Amino acid sequence: MEIQGLPGRLLAVLGPAIASGELPEGTVLRAEELEQQHGVSRTVVREAVRILESMRMVEPRRRVGTTVRPKADWDVFDPLVIRWRLAGADRSAQLRSLGSLRVAVEPAAAALAARCADDDDRRELSALAVELTVTARAADLESFLAHDIAFHAVVLRASGNEMFAHLKDTVGAVLTGRTEHHLMPHRPREYAVQLHREVAEAICTGDPERAERAMRTIVVGALEELDATLPD
Amino acid sequence: MEIQGLPGRLLAVLGPAIASGELPEGTVLRAEELEQQHGVSRTVVREAVRILESMRMVEPRRRVGTTVRPKADWDVFDPLVIRWRLAGADRSAQLRSLGSLRVAVEPAAAALAARCADDDDRRELSALAVELTVTARAADLESFLAHDIAFHAVVLRASGNEMFAHLKDTVGAVLTGRTEHHLMPHRPREYAVQLHREVAEAICTGDPERAERAMRTIVVGALEELDATLPD
DNA sequence: GAAACACAATCGTCATACTTTTGGGTGTCC
DNA sequence: GGACACCCAAAAGTATGACGATTGTGTTTC
Structure with missing residues (x-):
């Protein structure tokens, strides 16, 4: 790396x-x-x-x-640049930019995934949805984060678009940063977890509209929470 | 550069x-x-x-x-990598990836632009919409391309999101590639031009939904045309 | 046959000398 | 006094030789 x-x-x-x-x-x-x-x-x-x-x-x-x-x-899409900015003074601006990017990309990726995902992808998504539910109920933030990152990574990969797929590390960095800086509720909201289950289900049953809608709700929610929590 | x-x-x-x-x-x-x-x-x-x-x-x-x-x-978002891939064997795959990316990003950028654009942005957009109309009627593909690139660049910049803004060169490369490789109709479709005017108008009047919808129609159309025209 | 060892290939780093470009100063000429 | 041409030095750019560090591979040894 x-x-x-x-x-x-x-x-x-x-x-x-x-x-x-x-x-x-x-x-x-x-x-x-x-x-x-x-x-x-x-x-x-x-x-x-x-x-x-x-x-x-x-x-x-x-x-x-x-x-x-x-x-x-600057090449604001370069992973190193993103990491440096997240670590530094304009972390807020970087998180906001990334939040908007997620709102644009992840619903589209979810829709594509509902069309293109193969059986392995679907299995993995279902399993991760279960894990998310379990770790959320146990309020195990660390495991939850890991599975959350994996979940979004699988959706991005399953979209079949290599450029979407490469945003997985970026999305992972956002999720990590959010947890690390305590911009997250102390235990994941049940509603958010339910939405993840819905995304998984919609992708597994090949329902692009539903997958897109549920994913959009997730990332819009995340962005709003970010805007509400971030300084300045 | x-x-x-x-x-x-x-x-x-x-x-x-x-x-x-x-x-x-x-x-x-x-x-x-x-x-x-x-x-x-x-x-x-x-x-x-x-x-x-x-x-x-x-x-x-x-x-x-x-x-x-x-x-x-590979860092598929690196401008150099994108250019190299566009010039080489998997130009088709690269164009398709970029097409999907545009479908995800540009409507979102248009919606944001309708909220955030300043007066200069709005003036510029209006002017470019006029230019597009004129050069399309004159079937002046070269000028049309230049204005088309500028148009999308302004929308991306006016979104206020630096990451969106940085996709302008990428979008420009797609548009250029499309024209250069004759994946475009011999004269721009009047319908497409009309949609650009609608985007400009919606952004100028601060109507995010309309801007997003019109922009989505543009980029989805471009992607479909691409899929229809590209080899394999 | 397996484990330890020695070897060599290749990248990694350093030091130094030389080349090329270019901003700024200097001087000359009008 | 101003404009132009010229020259110089500063900094990056390139080349090269020497040495260090790592690691695959083959060889030896038991």
Whole structure:
């Protein structure tokens, strides 16, 4: 998952620093400084900076240095960027963006899944719906979270659309963040669990409209809860 | 936009080669070979490979070489990956994925835009709707395409969601690809143009439901046309 | 035949030298 | 005094040689 080696470690310092606004737009990073500050060689600095360049977070220019680009240019779909932003200052904004994205994508994915899911997908969904019910009743937030992530991941995968499928980690990050920062009720709402069961059932019986509707209720609810809970 | 310098050029060779399946999953790239084949130094090879690693397209491993990862691991939202795939063998699959993504995202973006758009956005949309009408009647496909791209970009931006906004290049790429590969009628359908006018009007008058509905009709239509036209 | 070991291939890192680009300063000319 | 051309130095870009670290593979040994 992570980038390997020293460039990866340097990236894990620079990325969050830029994402959090600690190094604001226009800041100039000079290679030599980075070498000394982090005690690494030119090679390492260059590779880390190249990766940031490929994420459009910085722009190296000769004679002037590597400048931090405006936030609007960043590759906001890059998993690393998402993670850095979730960890930093604009976590709220990132969560809201992701919430809207979920509202757009997950109902569509559920509808597609009701059409395309294979038998394995359906079995897995049913099993996860049961697990969700059980762990919710037991108020086992940790297991609930794990199964919730798995549930949404299966729906996204079963949609048969590779781009939807790749949002699974992103959705997982949102769900995790929500639980970690106590934006969740102390025990999952029975209504939400019921909706998950309904999604599973609709996908298993091949009912796209119902799957889409139930999923939309879930993600809209999550977004509203987010809006109500988040600061500013 | 592009990655600069020699690493960028190497990337522009390796990326498409991997994306097109010319270098299939499991292929081993050795640094020394790449140096010689492309007449560049280790520095350049390493930086290019690092970027591919950050896109999760390859995985460098000691003693064995840099192996191409399965397609399922790739960062399918990375603009470069999308472009490479559109240019290569699975252009059809990529277009279909993007089509579904548009169906999910653009109606939601239109609805949000009807709520959040500022006066500039609204003016711009109105103007673009006029342009679309004029260029469609004149059968000026080139100008029509440019305005079409701009139109969808404004809607995405006006949604106020940065992640939606960043899909503008992607949507632009789809529209461009569609025109370039003659998947479009010889002159834009009047009905489609009318729908664009309706989206603009609904956003200007602050009518989310109507904006969403009209936009959905547009993108669903585009997706159906795609499915009908594409090979396999 | 299995386990321990040594070897070598390949990536990873460092240090250094050289090249290329380009912003800014300097000077000249009108 | 201003505009233009020129030059210089600063910073990134590239190349290269050396060494370190890891790990698959083959070999030896019991």
